[in-house]
Amino acid sequence: MKITSAKVFVGGPNKNYVTLKIMTSEGIYGVGDATLNNRETLPAHYLEEYLIPCLVGMDPRNSEDIWQYFYRGAYFRRGPIAMAAFGAIDMALWDIKGKIAGLPVYQLLGGKSRDGAMLYAHASGNDLEDLMDSIAYYREQGYQAVRVQCGIPGMPKGGGYAVADKGDTQNYITNFTGNGPKIETWNTDKYMRYMPDALGEIRDRFGWDMKLLHDVHHRLLPREAAQFAKEVEQHRLYWLEDPTPAEDQDALAFIRQHSTTPLAIGEVFNSIYDCNKLIQSNLIDFIRVSATYAGGITSLKRIVDLAGLHNVQTGFHGAPSHSPISMAAQAHINAWAPNFGIQEYLVLGTTECDALFPSEHKAQKGFFYVSDAPGLGVDFDEQEAGRYEFKRGYHPVARLEDGTVWNY
Ligand code: CS2
Ligand code: MG
Secondary structure, X not given: OOEEEXXXXXXXXXXXXXXXXXXXXXXXXXXXXXXXXXXXXXXXXXXXXXXXXXXXXXXXXXXXXXXHHHHHHOOOOOOHHHHHHHHHHHHHHHHHHXXXXXXXXXXXXXXXXXXXXXXXXXXXXXXXHHHHHHHHHHHHOOOOEEEEEEOOOOOOOOOOOHHHHHHHHOOHHHHEOOOOEOEEEEOHHHHHHHHHHHHHHHHHHHOOOOEEEEEOOOOOOHHHHHHHHHHHHHHOOOEEEOOOOOOOOHHHHHHHHHOOOOEEEOOOOOOHHXXXXXXXXXXXXXXXXXXXXXXXXXHHHHHHHHHHHOOOEEEEOOOOOOOHHHHHHHHHHHHHOOOEEEEEOOOOOOHHHHHHOOEOOEEEOOEEEOOOOOEOOEOOOHHHHOOOOOOOOOOOEEEEOOXXXXXX
């Protein structure tokens, strides 16, 4: 069995999904997702110009060897562009492997450890009341776990914060203003004064049964994050996400010394080496990597096993920049992983998206049920893809009130 050709498509409804399709001599094909949010054409070029020419002629069943060949063969290792490209290849090869075996990918990993995988939804609001309505909406839909973000009084409308998350469900393409990405203003003092009590009010309104998650989106300094984590301990968060930028991994040790609030990190990580110290030193509780940015199923499985050794649970990234293909890859790992925690899930639910990526996977009442179709269980409609073209988009850039660039 040989790989005969592969093609890359960039585009989609409101997102520039980067979809790889690998064809084989047996007529079986596999699909993968290389969508690097707001830098989509880069993994697409990497695939087209460097990786696909090497793939043709290879045996698609040797997914481990192919992963090592590209990872080691690049000489310059890691990085989100390369890992997204390797990740797409890897997903497509597992898709092919499953189709050859006539089995869903979760069976190849070791079978199901649970019926449904718990999801968390994103509730957000321009102010706290708006946020309360959004939480109530997801609770009515059956979600047991909700991530909560709201605008901070005194910060410019949307405050560079609630919008950081509202924007996720919308279109980052809109963040381009004509002469650069949209600028959002941030004020740490106002956030630190407001948010802990807001979390308390949410607890009072929705009770202790709801799993409450909050994302700081890398905005705090280590001492501020330690103080924040300590202050919100009484509200018993399910997790506090990205309190500080994770390049400084010692900062997590500092936060840990001051609080037992569970910490979740890793959505910008792209290899097991980014996770290694945090997991081995028990500095985090949830690992947030994704199949797209962290090199596919082969690589994610290794991270999950390392995490399992240290009682760290999974909480994979699931922003809408991940196409239904990588969400399916993660769903198969979620079905199997003994140390599964939770999965982030943003309901795209558009008919356009379903038409582009037909599948039998189901999200129901806050749980994800993986389909039993062979492979990843998600297809890609090339004719539908013809309706879309690439549109450049950016993440907003955050600045403090005096103009200093801050962490978005
Ligand atoms: C966010 C992300 O989902 C999350 O937790 O932090 O949506 C993030 O803003 C985007 O993925 C950036 O591409
Ligand atoms: Mg996040």
